[in-house]
Amino acid sequence: MIKWLLRLIVFTVAAVCLLLAALAWPSVWFSHTQRLGNITFHADFDFDGDWPAILADITSRYEHVPVYDSSHLPDVYLFSEQDNYNLFARLALVPDAVPGFNLSIFDNSYISLPGLELRRERPTDRYAYSSITGEIAQCVTHELIHGLLQERLGYAAVLSIPHWKAEGYCEYFAARPRLEADSVKLRDRIGQWLNVPKDSRTREYFLYGLMANYLFAQEQLTLESYLSNSLTFDEARNRMLTWYDTLPHDSTLTSSMP
Numbered sequence: 001m002i003k004w005l006l007r008l009i010v011f012t013v014a015a016v017c018l019l020l021a022a023l024a025w026p027s028v029w030f031s032h033t034q035r036l037g038n039i040t041f042h043a044d045f046d047f048d049g050d051w052p053a054i055l056a057d058i059t060s061r062y063e064h065v066p067v068y069d070s071s072h073l074p075d076v077y078l079f080s081e082q083d084n085y086n087l088f089a090r091l092a093l094v095p096d097a098v099p100g101f102n103l104s105i106f107d108n109s110y111i112s113l114p115g116l117e118l119r120r121e122r123p124t125d126r127y128a129y130s131s132i133t134g135e136i137a138q139c140v141t142h143e144l145i146h147g148l149l150q151e152r153l154g155y156a157a158v159l160s161i162p163h164w165k166a167e168g169y170c171e172y173f174a175a176r177p178r179l180e181a182d183s184v185k186l187r188d189r190i191g192q193w194l195n196v197p198k199d200s201r202t203r204e205y206f207l208y209g210l211m212a213n214y215l216f217a218q219e220q221l222t223l224e225s226y227l228s229n230s231l232t233f234d235e236a237r238n239r240m241l242t243w244y245d246t247l248p249h250d251s252t253l254t255s256s257m258p
């Protein structure tokens with residue numbers, strides 16, 4: 001009996017080690033690798049066509065994040081087959097429907113290109129500058145920023161950050177270089193959010209990015225004050241909406257998204 005129990009324990013430990021090894025070093029499944037800046041991209045296809053521009057866009061956004069650390073060397077795995085991605089998502093206990101995730105403990109980001117394509121086919125014009133649109137550069141940079149936050153704050157501290165703050169930070173800073181170059185102002189985007197149907201499953205997620213945008217760009221919060229326990233979700237949302245109400249409004253704004 002003890003012998004069988006020992007065998008079961010050894011088998012279980014070996015299986016767990018194999019799963020962790022697959023998650024830590026997925027590169028054996030990928031035929032193409034390209035390093036740009038500090039990021040190493042892996043794919044099972046050539047990086048031709050639009051890819052050089054997309055990778056350059058990701059690298060540029062990434063290097064503009066306030067917590068950017070030049071000694072940090074992340075890996076990005078770009079899956080062109082949903083089934084292969086699902087295998088890794090299940091190993092990491094991430095729902096298949098989520099098209100990207102970061103395992104900061106391994107410094108790896110895993111991206112489903114078919115999952116992002118599905119998002120791009122949905123009518124998400126109200127969610128400009130959000131990963132909800134399925135834009136590859138936004139989604140990949142978002143996942144990479146999760147890794148930067150872990151590097152800056154430590155693994156335990158990152159796990160204790162409220163969901164809205166972590167997602168809002170990644171959403172806003174992944175999009176910030178594009179936001180600064182565009183005429184669509186935060187005020188306009190809050191107006192668009194107010195018009196998103198209340199039963200939309202992604203409405204809250206869009207809000208997280210807007211709140212981080214408001215707190216960092218308007219209130220000029222530091223990362224420390226943003227992460228302070230005294231700043232609650234309700235408090236931050238109310239401050240943003242109070243600021244929005246003080247602004248002059250143009251009735252055409254809510255339907256003028258390019």
Ligand SMILES: [Zn+2]
Nearest residue numbers: 142146167170
């Ligand atoms: Zn995220």
